[in-house]
Amino acid sequence: MRKILIVGAGQSGLQLALGLQSRGYEVTLMSSRTADEIRTGRVMSTQVMFATALQIERDLQLNFWESQTAPIEGIGVSVGGPEGTRAIDWMGRPHGYAQSVDQRVKMAGWMETFAQRGGQVVIHGAAVSDLDYFSRTYDLVMVAAGKGELVSMFGRDASRSKFDAPQRALSVSYVHGLERRAEHPDLDPLYCNILPGIGELFVMPTLTTSGRADIVFLAGVPGGEFDVFGGVKDPALHLSLTLELMERHTPWEYARATKAELTDVNGTLAGRFAPTVRKPIGQLPGGGLVLGVADVVVANDPITGQGSNGAAKCAASYLASIVEHGDREFDGAWMQSAFDRYWQGARHGVRWTEAMLVPPAQHVVDMLAAGVEHPSIGDRFVNAFDDPSDLEHYFFDAAKMETYLAEVAAASGSNGS
Incomplete structure:
Protein backbone atom coordinates (compact mmCIF):
# COMPACT_ATOMS: atom_id res chain seq x y z
CA MET A 1 0.00 0.00 0.00
CA ARG A 2 1.44 3.34 -1.06
CA LYS A 3 1.91 5.93 1.68
CA ILE A 4 1.04 9.56 0.97
CA LEU A 5 1.36 12.61 3.21
CA ILE A 6 -0.83 15.66 2.59
CA VAL A 7 -0.01 18.88 4.46
CA GLY A 8 -2.99 21.20 4.71
CA ALA A 9 -6.65 20.62 5.52
CA GLY A 10 -8.45 22.93 3.12
CA GLN A 11 -10.62 22.16 0.09
CA SER A 12 -7.85 20.54 -1.94
CA GLY A 13 -5.99 18.76 0.88
CA LEU A 14 -9.05 17.15 2.43
CA GLN A 15 -10.73 16.34 -0.88
CA LEU A 16 -7.53 14.68 -2.09
CA ALA A 17 -7.05 12.82 1.20
CA LEU A 18 -10.59 11.45 1.15
CA GLY A 19 -10.36 10.56 -2.54
CA LEU A 20 -7.10 8.66 -2.09
CA GLN A 21 -8.40 7.00 1.05
CA SER A 22 -11.41 5.67 -0.86
CA ARG A 23 -9.02 4.07 -3.37
CA GLY A 24 -7.00 2.21 -0.78
CA TYR A 25 -4.00 4.50 -0.27
CA GLU A 26 -2.52 4.91 3.18
CA VAL A 27 -2.96 8.64 3.73
CA THR A 28 -1.71 10.88 6.52
CA LEU A 29 -3.19 14.36 6.78
CA MET A 30 -1.26 17.08 8.60
CA SER A 31 -3.23 20.08 9.86
CA SER A 32 -2.28 22.99 12.09
CA ARG A 33 -5.77 22.90 13.67
CA THR A 34 -8.20 20.30 14.93
CA ALA A 35 -11.68 19.93 13.44
CA ASP A 36 -13.17 21.71 16.46
CA GLU A 37 -10.68 24.55 16.16
CA ILE A 38 -11.60 24.97 12.49
CA ARG A 39 -15.33 24.88 13.23
CA THR A 40 -15.12 27.52 15.96
CA GLY A 41 -12.46 29.66 14.27
CA ARG A 42 -12.54 32.59 11.89
CA VAL A 43 -14.20 32.42 8.48
CA MET A 44 -11.70 31.61 5.75
CA SER A 45 -13.23 32.48 2.39
CA THR A 46 -16.39 32.98 0.32
CA GLN A 47 -16.11 29.57 -1.44
CA VAL A 48 -18.93 29.65 -4.00
CA MET A 49 -18.65 26.30 -5.79
CA PHE A 50 -19.96 26.09 -9.34
CA ALA A 51 -21.38 23.13 -11.24
CA THR A 52 -18.17 21.29 -12.15
CA ALA A 53 -16.69 21.53 -8.65
CA LEU A 54 -19.97 20.49 -7.05
CA GLN A 55 -20.11 17.45 -9.32
CA ILE A 56 -16.59 16.47 -8.26
CA GLU A 57 -17.79 16.46 -4.65
CA ARG A 58 -20.88 14.43 -5.59
CA ASP A 59 -18.77 11.86 -7.42
CA LEU A 60 -16.66 11.43 -4.27
CA GLN A 61 -19.85 11.31 -2.16
CA LEU A 62 -18.66 14.30 -0.15
CA ASN A 63 -21.63 16.61 -0.81
CA PHE A 64 -22.88 16.22 2.77
CA TRP A 65 -24.56 19.64 2.98
CA GLU A 66 -26.02 20.01 -0.52
CA SER A 67 -29.65 19.57 0.53
CA GLN A 68 -29.27 22.18 3.30
CA THR A 69 -27.58 24.85 1.16
CA ALA A 70 -29.38 27.46 -0.95
CA PRO A 71 -28.94 26.84 -4.69
CA ILE A 72 -27.51 29.84 -6.53
CA GLU A 73 -29.51 29.74 -9.76
CA GLY A 74 -28.73 33.23 -11.01
CA ILE A 75 -25.71 35.52 -11.16
CA GLY A 76 -26.53 39.22 -11.28
CA VAL A 77 -24.13 41.74 -12.77
CA SER A 78 -24.45 45.46 -12.03
CA VAL A 79 -22.09 48.27 -13.02
CA GLY A 80 -22.29 51.38 -10.89
CA GLY A 81 -23.04 54.72 -12.44
CA PRO A 82 -22.97 58.27 -11.05
CA GLU A 83 -24.44 59.08 -7.64
CA GLY A 84 -25.37 55.58 -6.57
CA THR A 85 -27.12 54.56 -9.80
CA ARG A 86 -26.68 51.44 -11.91
CA ALA A 87 -25.49 52.01 -15.48
CA ILE A 88 -25.84 48.29 -16.25
CA ASP A 89 -27.94 45.65 -14.52
CA TRP A 90 -28.89 42.13 -15.63
CA MET A 91 -29.19 38.55 -14.41
CA GLY A 92 -27.45 35.60 -16.06
CA ARG A 93 -28.38 31.96 -15.57
CA PRO A 94 -25.70 29.29 -15.04
CA HIS A 95 -26.14 25.85 -16.61
CA GLY A 96 -26.21 24.28 -13.16
CA TYR A 97 -26.69 25.84 -9.75
CA ALA A 98 -23.81 26.92 -7.50
CA GLN A 99 -23.57 26.71 -3.71
CA SER A 100 -21.48 28.05 -0.84
CA VAL A 101 -20.79 26.08 2.35
CA ASP A 102 -18.74 27.88 5.00
CA GLN A 103 -15.36 26.16 5.02
CA ARG A 104 -15.54 25.97 8.80
CA VAL A 105 -18.48 23.61 8.36
CA LYS A 106 -17.09 21.67 5.42
CA MET A 107 -13.45 21.26 6.45
CA ALA A 108 -14.31 20.27 10.02
CA GLY A 109 -16.84 17.74 8.76
CA TRP A 110 -14.51 16.32 6.12
CA MET A 111 -11.63 16.02 8.59
CA GLU A 112 -13.82 14.09 11.03
CA THR A 113 -15.00 11.83 8.19
CA PHE A 114 -11.42 11.15 7.11
CA ALA A 115 -10.48 10.14 10.67
CA GLN A 116 -13.62 8.02 11.11
CA ARG A 117 -12.70 6.12 7.94
CA GLY A 118 -9.31 5.22 9.37
CA GLY A 119 -7.17 8.09 8.12
CA GLN A 120 -4.35 9.36 10.29
CA VAL A 121 -4.61 13.03 11.25
CA VAL A 122 -1.54 14.74 12.68
CA ILE A 123 -2.21 18.09 14.34
CA HIS A 124 1.04 19.93 13.86
CA GLY A 125 2.13 23.11 12.12
CA ALA A 126 4.57 21.66 9.60
CA ALA A 127 7.94 23.24 8.88
CA VAL A 128 10.36 22.48 6.06
CA SER A 129 12.48 20.45 8.48
CA ASP A 130 9.46 18.23 9.22
CA LEU A 131 8.89 17.53 5.56
CA ASP A 132 12.58 16.77 5.13
CA TYR A 133 12.11 13.91 7.59
CA PHE A 134 8.75 12.73 6.25
CA SER A 135 9.92 12.67 2.64
CA ARG A 136 12.06 9.65 3.52
CA THR A 137 9.12 7.69 4.95
CA TYR A 138 6.36 8.45 2.43
CA ASP A 139 6.09 7.63 -1.25
CA LEU A 140 4.70 11.10 -1.97
CA VAL A 141 4.45 14.34 0.00
CA MET A 142 2.05 17.05 -1.15
CA VAL A 143 1.74 20.58 0.26
CA ALA A 144 -1.79 21.96 0.19
CA ALA A 145 -1.30 24.68 2.82
CA GLY A 146 -1.28 27.94 0.87
CA LYS A 147 0.26 30.15 3.56
CA GLY A 148 3.34 30.23 5.76
CA GLU A 149 6.88 28.95 5.52
CA LEU A 150 6.15 25.99 3.27
CA VAL A 151 5.00 28.15 0.38
CA SER A 152 8.49 29.67 0.18
CA MET A 153 9.74 26.34 -1.19
CA PHE A 154 7.83 26.98 -4.41
CA GLY A 155 9.38 29.72 -6.50
CA ARG A 156 7.25 32.30 -8.28
CA ASP A 157 6.79 31.56 -11.99
CA ALA A 158 7.34 35.03 -13.44
CA SER A 159 6.33 33.88 -16.94
CA ARG A 160 2.84 32.99 -15.64
CA SER A 161 2.38 35.68 -12.97
CA LYS A 162 1.31 39.09 -14.25
CA PHE A 163 1.30 40.82 -10.86
CA ASP A 164 3.85 40.91 -8.05
CA ALA A 165 1.69 42.92 -5.61
CA PRO A 166 -1.89 42.65 -4.29
CA GLN A 167 -4.48 44.02 -6.70
CA ARG A 168 -7.41 44.12 -4.26
CA ALA A 169 -7.92 44.78 -0.57
CA LEU A 170 -10.34 42.05 0.53
CA SER A 171 -13.03 42.22 3.20
CA VAL A 172 -15.67 39.61 4.10
CA SER A 173 -18.66 39.70 6.46
CA TYR A 174 -20.98 36.76 7.17
CA VAL A 175 -24.40 38.09 8.11
CA HIS A 176 -27.92 37.12 9.10
CA GLY A 177 -30.90 39.36 8.36
CA LEU A 178 -30.12 40.28 4.75
CA GLU A 179 -33.33 40.49 2.73
CA ARG A 180 -33.74 39.38 -0.85
CA ARG A 181 -33.72 42.02 -3.59
CA ALA A 182 -37.25 43.12 -4.46
CA GLU A 183 -36.72 42.35 -8.16
CA HIS A 184 -35.76 38.72 -7.40
CA PRO A 185 -37.93 37.73 -4.43
CA ASP A 186 -37.79 33.99 -5.16
CA LEU A 187 -34.07 33.65 -5.91
CA ASP A 188 -30.84 33.45 -3.91
CA PRO A 189 -28.44 34.74 -6.56
CA LEU A 190 -24.79 35.69 -6.46
CA TYR A 191 -24.67 39.42 -7.12
CA CYS A 192 -21.57 40.99 -8.67
CA ASN A 193 -21.50 44.78 -8.37
CA ILE A 194 -18.70 46.41 -10.35
CA LEU A 195 -17.73 49.92 -9.30
CA PRO A 196 -15.21 51.39 -11.76
CA GLY A 197 -12.12 52.75 -10.05
CA ILE A 198 -13.29 51.59 -6.62
CA GLY A 199 -13.61 47.81 -6.74
CA GLU A 200 -16.34 45.22 -6.48
CA LEU A 201 -19.06 44.19 -4.06
CA PHE A 202 -20.26 40.58 -4.12
CA VAL A 203 -23.23 39.30 -2.15
CA MET A 204 -24.10 35.59 -1.98
CA PRO A 205 -26.00 33.08 0.17
CA THR A 206 -24.12 30.52 2.23
CA LEU A 207 -24.59 27.80 4.81
CA THR A 208 -22.64 28.60 7.96
CA THR A 209 -22.30 27.16 11.46
CA SER A 210 -25.58 28.83 12.49
CA GLY A 211 -27.53 27.93 9.35
CA ARG A 212 -28.45 29.94 6.29
CA ALA A 213 -26.65 33.27 5.96
CA ASP A 214 -25.26 35.69 3.39
CA ILE A 215 -21.73 36.79 2.63
CA VAL A 216 -20.92 40.43 1.85
CA PHE A 217 -17.56 40.58 0.12
CA LEU A 218 -15.78 43.82 -0.77
CA ALA A 219 -12.80 43.79 -3.14
CA GLY A 220 -11.25 47.23 -3.17
CA VAL A 221 -8.64 48.81 -5.40
CA PRO A 222 -5.63 49.34 -3.09
CA GLY A 223 -5.62 52.84 -1.67
CA GLY A 224 -9.21 53.42 -2.75
CA GLU A 225 -12.47 53.93 -0.89
CA PHE A 226 -12.95 50.22 -0.09
CA ASP A 227 -9.42 49.86 1.29
CA VAL A 228 -10.26 50.76 4.91
CA PHE A 229 -10.18 47.44 6.78
CA GLY A 230 -6.45 46.94 7.31
CA GLY A 231 -6.30 47.93 10.97
CA VAL A 232 -9.85 46.98 11.94
CA LYS A 233 -9.96 44.28 14.64
CA ASP A 234 -13.44 44.84 16.07
CA PRO A 235 -16.06 42.72 14.19
CA ALA A 236 -18.84 45.24 14.88
CA LEU A 237 -16.76 48.08 13.41
CA HIS A 238 -15.93 45.88 10.43
CA LEU A 239 -19.62 45.38 9.67
CA SER A 240 -20.43 49.05 10.31
CA LEU A 241 -17.81 50.17 7.80
CA THR A 242 -19.11 47.63 5.29
CA LEU A 243 -22.67 48.92 5.59
CA GLU A 244 -21.53 52.54 5.27
CA LEU A 245 -19.72 51.70 2.03
CA MET A 246 -22.75 49.83 0.72
CA GLU A 247 -25.01 52.78 1.49
CA ARG A 248 -22.69 55.18 -0.30
CA HIS A 249 -21.81 53.14 -3.38
CA THR A 250 -24.46 50.41 -3.80
CA PRO A 251 -27.70 51.73 -2.27
CA TRP A 252 -29.64 48.99 -4.06
CA GLU A 253 -27.72 46.44 -1.94
CA TYR A 254 -27.79 48.52 1.24
CA ALA A 255 -31.60 48.75 1.06
CA ARG A 256 -31.85 45.05 1.96
CA ALA A 257 -29.05 45.13 4.54
CA THR A 258 -30.50 47.50 7.15
CA LYS A 259 -31.21 44.59 9.53
CA ALA A 260 -27.97 42.73 8.86
CA GLU A 261 -25.97 41.46 11.82
CA LEU A 262 -22.89 39.27 12.00
CA THR A 263 -23.44 35.54 12.22
CA ASP A 264 -20.77 35.29 14.95
CA VAL A 265 -17.75 37.10 16.34
CA ASN A 266 -15.52 35.20 13.90
CA GLY A 267 -17.66 36.13 10.89
CA THR A 268 -15.32 38.74 9.42
CA LEU A 269 -12.09 38.53 7.45
CA ALA A 270 -9.78 41.08 5.82
CA GLY A 271 -6.51 40.81 3.96
CA ARG A 272 -4.74 40.96 0.62
CA PHE A 273 -2.30 38.90 -1.41
CA ALA A 274 -0.63 39.01 -4.78
CA PRO A 275 -2.18 36.58 -7.29
CA THR A 276 0.69 34.24 -8.13
CA VAL A 277 1.54 31.13 -10.11
CA ARG A 278 4.43 29.19 -8.59
CA LYS A 279 6.69 26.37 -9.71
CA PRO A 280 4.98 23.11 -8.69
CA ILE A 281 7.97 21.28 -7.17
CA GLY A 282 9.64 22.16 -3.90
CA GLN A 283 13.08 20.77 -3.05
CA LEU A 284 13.87 19.93 0.55
CA PRO A 285 17.28 20.44 2.20
CA GLY A 286 17.88 16.68 2.15
CA GLY A 287 17.16 16.45 -1.57
CA GLY A 288 13.60 15.16 -1.38
CA LEU A 289 10.85 16.63 -3.55
CA VAL A 290 7.34 17.74 -2.63
CA LEU A 291 4.43 18.65 -4.91
CA GLY A 292 2.46 21.86 -4.43
CA VAL A 293 -1.33 21.69 -4.58
CA ALA A 294 -4.02 24.23 -5.54
CA ASP A 295 -3.43 27.68 -3.94
CA VAL A 296 0.18 26.80 -3.23
CA VAL A 297 0.91 26.80 -6.96
CA VAL A 298 -2.01 28.75 -8.49
CA ALA A 299 -3.28 31.51 -6.19
CA ASN A 300 -5.98 33.55 -7.95
CA ASP A 301 -7.46 36.75 -6.61
CA PRO A 302 -11.02 35.81 -5.52
CA ILE A 303 -12.62 38.37 -7.85
CA THR A 304 -13.58 35.60 -10.30
CA GLY A 305 -14.41 32.91 -7.75
CA GLN A 306 -11.73 30.52 -8.94
CA GLY A 307 -10.16 29.70 -5.54
CA SER A 308 -12.23 26.84 -4.13
CA ASN A 309 -13.24 25.74 -7.62
CA GLY A 310 -9.63 25.58 -8.72
CA ALA A 311 -8.77 23.69 -5.53
CA ALA A 312 -11.44 21.09 -6.24
CA LYS A 313 -10.33 20.72 -9.85
CA CYS A 314 -6.66 20.49 -8.85
CA ALA A 315 -7.38 17.78 -6.29
CA ALA A 316 -9.43 15.83 -8.85
CA SER A 317 -6.70 16.14 -11.47
CA TYR A 318 -3.94 15.09 -9.05
CA LEU A 319 -6.03 12.16 -7.84
CA ALA A 320 -6.35 10.89 -11.41
CA SER A 321 -2.62 11.34 -12.03
CA ILE A 322 -1.70 9.46 -8.85
CA VAL A 323 -4.03 6.54 -9.53
CA GLU A 324 -2.93 6.25 -13.16
CA HIS A 325 0.75 6.23 -12.11
CA GLY A 326 0.36 2.91 -10.32
CA ASP A 327 3.41 1.64 -8.44
CA ARG A 328 6.00 3.79 -10.23
CA GLU A 329 8.11 6.36 -8.40
CA PHE A 330 6.64 9.80 -7.84
CA ASP A 331 9.72 11.58 -9.16
CA GLY A 332 10.19 15.13 -10.36
CA ALA A 333 9.15 14.32 -13.92
CA TRP A 334 5.86 12.88 -12.69
CA MET A 335 5.25 15.87 -10.42
CA GLN A 336 5.76 18.27 -13.31
CA SER A 337 3.46 16.26 -15.54
CA ALA A 338 0.75 16.16 -12.86
CA PHE A 339 0.88 19.94 -12.55
CA ASP A 340 0.97 20.45 -16.32
CA ARG A 341 -2.19 18.38 -16.63
CA TYR A 342 -3.95 20.60 -14.09
CA TRP A 343 -2.54 23.78 -15.63
CA GLN A 344 -4.21 23.05 -18.97
CA GLY A 345 -7.49 24.01 -17.35
CA ALA A 346 -6.26 26.34 -14.63
CA ARG A 347 -4.56 28.73 -17.06
CA HIS A 348 -7.94 29.95 -18.32
CA GLY A 349 -9.02 31.03 -14.84
CA VAL A 350 -5.69 32.79 -14.30
CA ARG A 351 -6.01 34.74 -17.54
CA TRP A 352 -9.59 35.76 -16.77
CA THR A 353 -8.73 36.84 -13.23
CA GLU A 354 -5.84 38.96 -14.46
CA ALA A 355 -8.14 40.63 -17.01
CA MET A 356 -10.76 41.46 -14.37
CA LEU A 357 -8.21 43.09 -12.06
CA VAL A 358 -7.43 45.91 -14.48
CA PRO A 359 -9.80 48.53 -15.95
CA PRO A 360 -11.90 46.72 -18.57
CA ALA A 361 -11.24 47.14 -22.26
Missing part, protein backbone atom coordinates in the same frame (compact mmCIF):
# COMPACT_ATOMS: atom_id res chain seq x y z
CA GLN A 362 -13.96 48.89 -24.25
CA HIS A 363 -15.09 45.67 -25.93
CA VAL A 364 -15.71 44.14 -22.47
CA VAL A 365 -17.77 47.19 -21.46
CA ASP A 366 -19.73 46.79 -24.70
CA MET A 367 -20.42 43.15 -23.86
CA LEU A 368 -21.65 43.95 -20.36
CA ALA A 369 -23.93 46.65 -21.75
CA ALA A 370 -25.29 44.31 -24.43
CA GLY A 371 -26.23 41.83 -21.71
CA VAL A 372 -29.12 44.13 -20.72
CA GLU A 373 -30.83 43.64 -24.09
CA HIS A 374 -29.64 40.11 -24.88
CA PRO A 375 -29.95 37.61 -22.00
CA SER A 376 -27.93 34.98 -23.87
CA ILE A 377 -24.84 37.19 -23.52
CA GLY A 378 -25.24 37.34 -19.76
CA ASP A 379 -25.90 33.60 -19.56
CA ARG A 380 -22.73 32.83 -21.50
CA PHE A 381 -20.58 35.21 -19.47
CA VAL A 382 -21.68 34.02 -16.03
CA ASN A 383 -20.99 30.42 -17.00
CA ALA A 384 -17.32 31.41 -17.17
CA PHE A 385 -17.28 31.19 -13.37
CA ASP A 386 -17.65 27.44 -13.88
CA ASP A 387 -15.68 27.05 -17.12
CA PRO A 388 -13.41 30.00 -17.95
CA SER A 389 -12.05 28.28 -21.07
CA ASP A 390 -15.02 29.53 -23.12
CA LEU A 391 -13.77 33.10 -22.70
CA GLU A 392 -10.90 32.33 -25.07
CA HIS A 393 -13.42 32.33 -27.91
CA TYR A 394 -14.54 35.94 -27.52
CA PHE A 395 -13.71 37.78 -24.29
CA PHE A 396 -10.04 38.72 -24.69
CA ASP A 397 -10.04 39.89 -28.31
CA ALA A 398 -11.84 42.99 -29.55
CA ALA A 399 -12.40 41.63 -33.06
CA LYS A 400 -13.81 38.34 -31.77
CA MET A 401 -16.06 40.24 -29.41
CA GLU A 402 -17.34 42.49 -32.18
CA THR A 403 -18.17 39.44 -34.29
CA TYR A 404 -19.89 37.71 -31.37
CA LEU A 405 -22.03 40.71 -30.42
CA ALA A 406 -23.01 41.24 -34.06
CA GLU A 407 -24.06 37.59 -34.36
CA VAL A 408 -26.20 37.85 -31.23
CA ALA A 409 -27.84 41.06 -32.45
CA ALA A 410 -28.52 39.55 -35.88
CA ALA A 411 -30.03 36.41 -34.36
CA SER A 412 -32.20 38.51 -32.08
CA GLY A 413 -33.42 40.57 -35.04
CA SER A 414 -34.23 37.46 -37.08
CA ASN A 415 -36.28 36.16 -34.14
CA GLY A 416 -38.31 39.32 -34.13
CA SER A 417 -37.26 40.34 -30.64
